[in-house]
Amino acid sequence: MLYYLGPRGSFTEKAGKIFSKLISLPLQPCSTIYEIFENVDKNNAYGVVPSENSIEGSVTLTQDLLLEYDVKIFGEIDIDISHNLVGYDKDKIEIILSHPQALAQCRKYIKEHGWKTKAVSSTAKAAEIVAKEKDERLGAIASMEAAKLYGLKILDEDIQDYKNNKTRFILIGKETPNFNAEPIAYKTTIIIELKEDKPGALYHILKEFAERDINLTRIESRPSKKRLGTYVFYIDFESYEDEEGLFKSLNKNVAYMKYLGTYPVFGIEQ
Ligand SMILES: O=C(O)C(=O)C[C@]1(C(=O)O)C=C[C@@H](O)C=C1
Structure with a gap:
């Protein structure tokens, strides 16, 4: 089953229809993003959730639940959003x-x-x-x-404040699905928490990417929710061959790291 934020006619359904074809699974609506994560986690199913928008930025609930739940990202697609x-x-x-x-x-x-x-x-x-x-x-x-x-x-028609409006949707799940189309790229997402708040702490993390010539596509901080002024960082980067080597080096400088997956990015005609 592939869960999406419903009811029918939502933008997530549009993304859901594309993923549903790609992994040959039927769609099932949920009324909240929470419910999608719950169903995916409990039923070993798949879910499609909005992750970020070109005007408004992160869908923060999705970002927080990616940290909380034991799920992985298995795919990504950008959808044109006309309100x-x-x-x-x-x-x-x-x-x-x-x-x-x-x-x-x-x-x-x-x-x-x-x-x-x-x-x-x-x-x-x-x-x-x-x-x-x-x-x-x-x-x-x-x-x-x-x-x-x-x-x-x-x-x-088309009433959003900026015309070129896109939302990125991700496919979440527990086990790698089989896709019946070729992606345009691969990406990896990790969440890290710095070891200590000291000068250069983030620099030492970013240095590992720079030295390996890895292209970061997003770095974003969210509150760690432990104390005001402490953060976790969400990092997306273009696929890199020796991820194990990279993670080994990163681990020396982080208090915590969660690997959310290396996944295909699809560029489907809409
Ligand atoms: O409300 C919907 O139709 C959704 O699918 C949710 C959602 C979102 O959470 O970002 C999806 C795309 C648009 O950015 C607006 C709303």
């Missing part, structure tokens, strides 16, 4: 419902109209609620598919 205002009548709208990431990606547009906002579990859930409530004062930010599925009008 739409959906509902009944634009002039009557007072409150906009959507996923917090979508509300943030359309922050300027919402502010220009002076609407209030309400965060819900996904863009498709927002459309579903607006359709059920049949209240003209409500609008949703959602996909065109969601508008069609839930019988709402598309009142404005």
Whole structure:
């Protein structure tokens, strides 16, 4: 089974459909990202979750759960995200419902109209609620598919604050799946915690990558949640032959390291 953030018509479903073809598994909707991680971990299943967006940055819940749960990343895909205002009548709208990431990606547009906002579990859930409530004062930010599925009008198209909007989705699981297509690249993700807070501590980590000519594609810090001002670092890098050698050297300078996997990146036509 391949779990995704539902209901039907969410952007995660779009990514889910692609992964579902790639690993030949049926899709099953979940109502939260938490529920996806739970199902993947308990049922030895797969899940597709948003990991970062080109406007709003990290999906922080996904990042935190990658550290908490015993799951690995097995694939990655970037999806074009075009948000739409959906509902009944634009002039009557007072409150906009959507996923917090979508509300943030359309922050300027919402502010220009002076609407209030309400965060819900996904863009498709927002459309579903607006359709059920049949209240003209409500609008949703959602996909065109969601508008069609839930019988709402598309009142404005492509409303995100920056046009070239993309979200990166990852495939999570416990065991390496078989893919029936060729990737465009391979990547590795690790999470590290520095040994001590001293001058050059992060430099000594980054030096290991620089000396081996490894291209980092992301470095991001999240609070360690142990003490204010202490962090864990999420590092993505392009595939490298001698990972064992690299990890051995890194281990000398880190208090903790979690390997999230070396996985294929797919570039599927959308
Ligand atoms: O709400 C949805 O449709 C989702 O699939 C979630 C999500 C996200 O969490 O980033 C996915 C893509 C967009 O960036 C907006 C929302």
